[in-house]
Amino acid sequence: MQHEDMLPRSTVTQLIDAHGTVVEDEQYALPSVEALLAAYRGLVDARRINDQASALVRQGRLAVYPSSHGQEACQIGAALALSPDDWLFPTYRDSVAVIARGVAPAEAMVLLQGGWHSGYDVRRHRVAPQATPLATQLLHAVGFAYAAKQRGEDTVVMALCGDGATSEGDFHEALNFAAVFRVPVVFFVQNNGFAISVPLSRQTAAPSLAHKAIGYGMPGRRVDGNDVAAVLAVLGEAVALARSGGGPSLIEAHTYRMQAHTNADDDTRYRERSEVEEWAARDPLARLRTHLTATGALTDAREEEFAAGAEEIASAMREALAVDAEVDPEDLFRFVTATRSPQLDEQWRLLRGEIDRTRTEDPAQQQIHGGSR
Amino acid sequence: MQHEDMLPRSTVTQLIDAHGTVVEDEQYALPSVEALLAAYRGLVDARRINDQASALVRQGRLAVYPSSHGQEACQIGAALALSPDDWLFPTYRDSVAVIARGVAPAEAMVLLQGGWHSGYDVRRHRVAPQATPLATQLLHAVGFAYAAKQRGEDTVVMALCGDGATSEGDFHEALNFAAVFRVPVVFFVQNNGFAISVPLSRQTAAPSLAHKAIGYGMPGRRVDGNDVAAVLAVLGEAVALARSGGGPSLIEAHTYRMQAHTNADDDTRYRERSEVEEWAARDPLARLRTHLTATGALTDAREEEFAAGAEEIASAMREALAVDAEVDPEDLFRFVTATRSPQLDEQWRLLRGEIDRTRTEDPAQQQIHGGSR
C-alpha cells in the first residue's frame, strides 16, 4: 500500500445521506438491496433492543444500560460485516452488536443485570466478553488474530472502541502490534463525539482519528456512522483486506450517542439540546427507511414483519428479565482458577457455614440472601 | 497549520552530507559558521566523554554506560537548540546532552557509578533526572511545560526518547496530551535503528516515526541525526514554534548507535558488522570537520584547542571517578518522604545498630560496609 493511501480521504464516506438520497462514490459501491434490507431489519431490532433495555432500567430490572441508540448503524454494520467464523471484541456499549452476532438478549444482559461479569458463552458465539477497561480489549483482539493467522485460519477479528478509548496507551500498543505483525484485525472506532462528558476536542487535536492509522502503517478510513450502507461498504473492504492477508485497518465512524452515557448520567450538563436535535435529523433508521421505501424494496408488509420481529425480541427480553435469576454464592469460588486452592476452599467453607446458619435460623427463607443474626 | 504540513517531507532533511558537502534545502538554512563551530566543539567534547566513560567502565570505575557514540550530533543539537531557561528531559542514553547543558560529568555519572539514582541538581541545571522506564518522562515533560505555559513563562521543554520507546503507551499519551493542551514541548526521537537488539522493523510498520505526528495533530519532521547542522535547523524550528505558542512537534532523527547497547550487551548477536561500518562512514564529527576545514573556519589551532578542552573534561572525569565517593546508609531513609515516618525511623535505628556494631567489632574499619559477625 502506498503511504498516501493510508491517509483517510478528505471527506467522510457516505452512500446514503440523511434524507435517504444515494450519494455516488468512486470507491465504494452501494450494498445490494438484499443486504440493505437485512441491515434495515437489523436496525429495527437494534433500536427496539436499545429502547427496551432502557425501559428495563427504569423499571429496575436492569442495573445500568449504556445505550447505543443513535449508533445502531455501527452496531449492525459491525455484526453484518463479519462471517460466521469471525470474532467480535466488543465494549460495554456494544450489547446490540453482541446480540446481532447471535447472543441471546437475556444472556447479553447478565452483566448489566448484575448476575455475573459476562453471561454468554464466548466460544460458542465467537464474541469476547464485553470489555469495560477502555482499549484493553483491542490488544486481546490482536493476540487472538495472531493465533488464528499462525494456524493458517482465515478468521477476521473486529475490535470495537469509542473515541475516548483512542487516547489510552493500549489503543496505541494494539494498533502498533497489529501492524507490525500484520494480523487480520479491523479496529472500528465509534466516534460518538463524547467520552461520557468529554468532547472529542479534548480527546484529540488530530485532523481525524483515522489520521492515526498512517502512524502505524495501516489504512485509516472515515465513514458516516449513521449510514449503514457506508458502514457496510467501508468495513467490508477492511474485512476483505484483513482476510486476504493485507493486515489491519482503522475505521472511524462519525456517529452520535442520542441518550446519556448511561441511565446514571445527566447529559444536560455537558451538551446542548440543539446538538442532540441536529443529530436526530441524521437518524440511521429513518434514512434507510426512506431509501428502501422509495426504491420499493421496503413494503408496508415487510415493515410490519420487521416491527413484529423486533417486538418479539423485546418481549423475550422483558420475560427473561422479569424473574430474578437464581445466583449461587459458590460461584464466587468456582471459576477463579481451574483448580480451587485450599485457601479458597477454606473461605468457601466459611461462607457456606454462614449461609447454612442463615437458612437454619430462618428455615422459611428459600432465597439465599445476606442475613443479620 | 494545514493538515498536509503535519506530514514529514518525503526525504530526510540533511544540510551537510556524509562527505561534508553542503546540501541546498528550500526550507532550512545552514546555521551560521559560529553556530557550527560551537556545535563542532560540542561534538568533540561529546565523543571524548562517550569514549572516556566507556573506558571507565572497562576499568571498573563505572558500573554501566549506555554510550551515545555515533549519536553525538543529536546530543549536542538537542542541548544547543535550547535557551538557558529551557528544560531538558533526557533518558539513560543522554548523558552527553545532560553534560552539554551544564551538568558536571562527575555528577552525571553518579547514576552509572551506583552512588545514587541521580547525581545532579535538576533545578539548577534545568535537566530532569535521566529516565530509565521508557517513555515515562515524556509525560513529565508535558506536565512541566503545561505549568510553565499556565504561568505565562516562555520555557520550551525538550523531551528525548529512542525509537523503541515510541512503542510504549506513554509515548502515545504524552504526544496526545501535548497536542490537546498545545504545550511547548519538542519530542525528539533518536531513531538509532535498535531497541537493544530489536530492529526498527519490529518496532513499527509506519512509513516513518515522524508520520505518527499527524495522528496527534502536530508537525512531524525527519532529520539526518548525524548532521548536526540539520539537527540544529530542524530542532530550532520546532523550538521556535513551541516558544511562539504553536504547540508541540515530533522530530525523528535517523542515527545509529555505534557501540553495543551498554557494555553488558553483545551487539554481534543481532547486527552485521558491515552495517556498523556503513554508519561509521556517516560519522557526525568527520563530516562537520571536513566542511568547516574546507570553509577555513576550522583551523589547526582551533582543532587543537577543542581537543585540549575535551581532554580536560575527560581527565576531570577520570579524576572524579578515581575515588570512591563516600556513601551514607542513612540516605536510604532521608529522602523517601519530606518527613520521615516513625516506621522508617524504626528501620533506620535497626540499620544504625547493625552499622555501629560492625564498627565496634572491627574499629579499624573506617569505611562503612556490610559485615558478617
Place this chain on the structure above:
Amino acid sequence: MTIAHDDIRVAGEVAPVATLSMAAALNLALADAIEADTAVVVFGEDVGALGGVFRITDGLTARFGEDRCFDTPLAESGIVGTAVGMAMNGMRPVVELQFDAFALPAFEQIVSHVAKMGNRTRGVVRMPLVIRIPFGGGIGGVEHHCDSSEAYYAHTPGLTVISPSTPQDAYSMLRAAIASPDPVIFLEPKKLYWTKGEVDTSIVAEIGTARVAREGTDVTLLAYAASVPLALEAAEVASAEGRSVQVIDIRSLSPFDDATVTAAVRATGRAVVIAEAPGYSSVASEIQARVFERCFEYLEAPVRRVTGFDTPFAPPKLEHWYLPDVDRVLDAIDSLHWEDES
C-alpha cells in the same frame, strides 16, 4: 459507568460548621484548597462540566474556571504522568481517577515516579500531588468498579495512603493531603459518599494518625474506610450482648499509627482487623502481623481478620456475600477465646 447521585453544588456556600455528605465535604475541601493556593489544580476524566461521575468536583470549573479544574484526554497514565511534570514545576495537582480499577493503567507512573521522584532527587524535587480514587464496594457496581486496591499503594515505599470514613475526615484529610509535600493516594469509600455528618472546616487532620472511633475495653476492632461504620455497627450489637468493643479508624494506611494501635490492643488483649479488600498479602495482613508482633505478650487470643475473599470482586447480586458484614465480624469476635465460654 456513572452512578446515580444527588447533586452537591455546595462549593463556597457553606458555613464553617455544617452537616454535609462525604461527597459534599470532599467537594468543599477541593474548593477551599483551590481558593487557598493558586498552585492547586484539579483534573481528570469528566471532572469539568460534569463534575465527576460522583459529582465530587461539581461546580469547580464553573466557579474557578478551566485553569483550575479541567477535563483531560481519557488516559490515566497520561493524567498521572502529566501531574508528575506539573508537580516538578510548582503546581499541586489533585487528580481524580474514575474508579479503582481504572487507576491501574497509571500504575507504572505511580510506582516508578510518583513514589520515587523525591527519593531519586535527594529531596530536590518533591511530589506534592494527590491522586483521588473512589474505591470499594457496596454500591452494586459491575466488574472493575468496586475493587479495593489499597494494598498495591500501601506496599509501595514513598506513597502516603489515606482513606476517610466520615465527612469530617473527608474534608480535613483531603485538605491535609493537598497541603502535604509528599504524594498522597487518597482513597474515597464510595459506599460512604452519601452518608452525612458534621464538618468543621477549621479542624486540621494530621496524616499518620489513627482515630479512636469508639471506646471499649474487651476487644479492639481495627478498620478503615467503609469498614468503620460496619465495625461500629458490630460493636453496637456486641455491646448489647455484653461485650465492650473498641473501634479504631486506621484512616492512615501508610504511614501507620503504631502508637495508637499498639496501645489499644495491649489494653484490650483482643483484636479483629476488618477490610473489604481480598485478605491475602493485604493491608489487613500487615495490620494483623504488626499487632501480633507488637502485642504478643498481651494477647488473649490470636488476632483475627475479616476481609473480602481472595476472589475477584463479586457481581452486584453476590456482593452481599462477598463483603464483610456484621455477622462475620461478630463471629470473629466470638472466636477470640473468651473465658466466659466453653
Place this chain on the structure above:
Amino acid sequence: MTIAHDDIRVAGEVAPVATLSMAAALNLALADAIEADTAVVVFGEDVGALGGVFRITDGLTARFGEDRCFDTPLAESGIVGTAVGMAMNGMRPVVELQFDAFALPAFEQIVSHVAKMGNRTRGVVRMPLVIRIPFGGGIGGVEHHCDSSEAYYAHTPGLTVISPSTPQDAYSMLRAAIASPDPVIFLEPKKLYWTKGEVDTSIVAEIGTARVAREGTDVTLLAYAASVPLALEAAEVASAEGRSVQVIDIRSLSPFDDATVTAAVRATGRAVVIAEAPGYSSVASEIQARVFERCFEYLEAPVRRVTGFDTPFAPPKLEHWYLPDVDRVLDAIDSLHWEDES
C-alpha cells in the same frame, strides 16, 4: 540495561540429569516446553536474536524459529494484552518482561484481565499463560532493575505466583507453570541465575507446595527465592552456635502451602520470615500473619520478619545495607525468647 552474563546455549543438548545454572535450567525448560507442545510460544523484548538480556531464551529462535520465540515491539501492556488474546485462542504464551519494574506498564492487563478472564467467563476461557519476570536485587543494578514486586501479584486473586530458588525448581516449576491452565507469574531471582545445581528433568513440580530445604527443630525460617540460600547460610551459622534451624522454601507464594508451613512452625514454636521486598503489606506480612494465627498456641515467641526496608530499592553502593543479610537473620533468631538466655 543488559547485565554481564555467561552464555547458556544448552537448549537441547542436556542429559536427563545434569548440573546446570538456574539460567540454563530455565532455558532448558523453555526449550523442552516448546518441543512438547506446539501451543507454547515465547515472546517479549530481546528474547529472539539476543536471547534475552539474561540469555534465558538463548538459542530458542535459532532452534525453533520465529514462530515459537520472537521479539515484539517495546510495550509491556502490549505484550501481556496480546498474550491474553493468544491464550483465548488456543496458544500457551510464555512472555518475558525484562525487569521487575518494567512489568508495571502491564499491570492493568495483568490485574483486570489475566487474573480475571477465567472467572469472568465462568471458566469457559482459561488463561494458560506464564509471565516471567526477573526480580530482586543482589546484582548491583541501577534504579528500576532490582525491585521485588511479588506482593502486587500475590494480592491479586486469580494469579498463581511462584518463584524457584534452585536450578531444579527453576526447571520443574517453569514446566509446571507452562502446563498450568491458570495464569502464572513466574518470578526469577536474578541473583541466583548463575548458581549451579543438579537438574533432573523428569522431576515434576507441584504448584502450591512448599519445600523443606533443611531440617531443624528449634526454629523455622520461612523464605523464598534469593532469601532461601541466605536462610540456609544463616542456619549453618546458627547451627554452629548450637541452634537447630529448619528452612522452608515457600516457593509457591500464591496459593500458599499452609499445611506444610503450619506443621513446621507448630513443631519448632519459633519462626522468622525472610524476604527482600519492602515489608509493609507484603507477602512476608501475609506469611507472618498466617503463621501467627494458625500457630498461636504453639509459639514460644512472636514470629519475626526480616525484609527489605520500606524505602525505594537502594542504589548499587548501598544495596548491601538494604538487603537482608545473615547478621540480620541471626539477630531475628536471637530475639525469639530463648530460655537459655536472659
